[in-house]
Amino acid sequence: MILLHTTGRILRQLRHDRRTVAMLVAVPTLLLTLLYYMFDGQGMVFDHLALVMLGVFPFIIMFLITSIAMLRERTTGTLERLLTTPLRKTDLLFGYGLAFGLAAALQAAVASALAYLLLGLDTQGSPGLVIMIAVANAVLGMALGLLASAFAKTEFQAVQFMPVVAIPQLLLCGLFVPRGQMAGWLEGVSNALPLTYAVEALQEVGAHADATGTMWRDFAVVVGAVLVALLAAAATLRRRTP
Template sequence: MILAHTTRRILGQLRHDRRTVGLLVVVPVLLLTLLYFMYDGQEQLFDHIALIMLGIFPFIIMFLVTSIAMLRERTTGTLERLLTTPLKRTDLLFGYGIAFGVAAAIQASIASGVAYWLLGLSTQGNPALVVLIAVTNAVLGVALGLLASAFARTEFQAVQFMPVIAIPQILLCGLFVARDQMAGWLQAISDVLPLTYAVEALQEVGKYTDATATMWRDLGIVAGAVVLALVAASLTLRRRTA
């Protein structure tokens, strides 16, 4: 019950912030359109990159939104107050996961709709799988954002965790250099980064008509990373502070 009310409260905050909602919807669409014109006449390349971006945008955006939202809970004292109420720490963390997951589902559906229908993106597999992977990625962004906010004291610090956590994953996920062409140690790092598996899952949807076992395994790994990050985040959320 408390989880449902907390989810609703977070969505309510989002609803009052129309400009943020607008940005959440419009920014991925604009960036995809930019890609479309960049790769004008190179359809295969566009298909390859746009597909991966549909997974990466929600990850980055939800990471940023969550780490700032959670940091605000800490700095405005609402977190301290919540921790004196019957609310359990998991209610709060899962509340964020679900609320921003819902926002990400809307975002990913619109971005995918535009990509497929207006920009001519084509994949062998079902677009619904692309949306599913994008939402899982967004929830991964939420979970890592909740964790990262524990290590930031100010908004300035919080936003800087984005390049630290997101950019290495984007560089090493196989988008710029195929993973099997990387040096062994880079590949080893890439192996332990969750975004690598999200990107592989998207590529599977691009290549094959039916959902493959590799895709489901990859999605499972990303979901596992979400659980790990949430457990770690709950450990950093102390009721008693100095």
């Protein structure tokens, strides 16, 4: 009940924050539209990039929003007051996971509807699988954002974690250079990063009509990374920023 109450509180906060809702829903669709016109007439290139970006854009946006949101909970003293109640740190962080998971489902559904229905995205696999992986990727970004917020004292510092946590994963996920063509140590780093598996899972959906074993393995790795990040965030969460 405490977990559900926490989830409801965060959803109510989101509902009243129109700018955040607009960023969650509108930004991925605008970026996908921009990508479509960048590769106008190059359908195969757009299909490859847009499919991956359906997972990457939510990852980055959720990382930014949640790292700043949790920092505000700490700096305003809200977190300290909450933790004087029976609420546990895991209740709070998994409440964030459920609330932003629902927001991610809406985000992924809107972005995928635009991509498939209006922009002509064509994949071998089901759009439902794309949405499932995109939601998992958004929740991964949220979990890593919560973890990063524990080490920031200001909102500016929280944003500074973006090039440290998110950008290297984007560069090494295999989108720009196949992982097999990377230097050995870079490929090893890539294999340890969760975004690599999210991108590979999306590529599997793009290439195969049915869900493959590789896709399910990659999806399980992403879900496991979410749980590990949330537990690590609970272990490092401070009641208040000094």
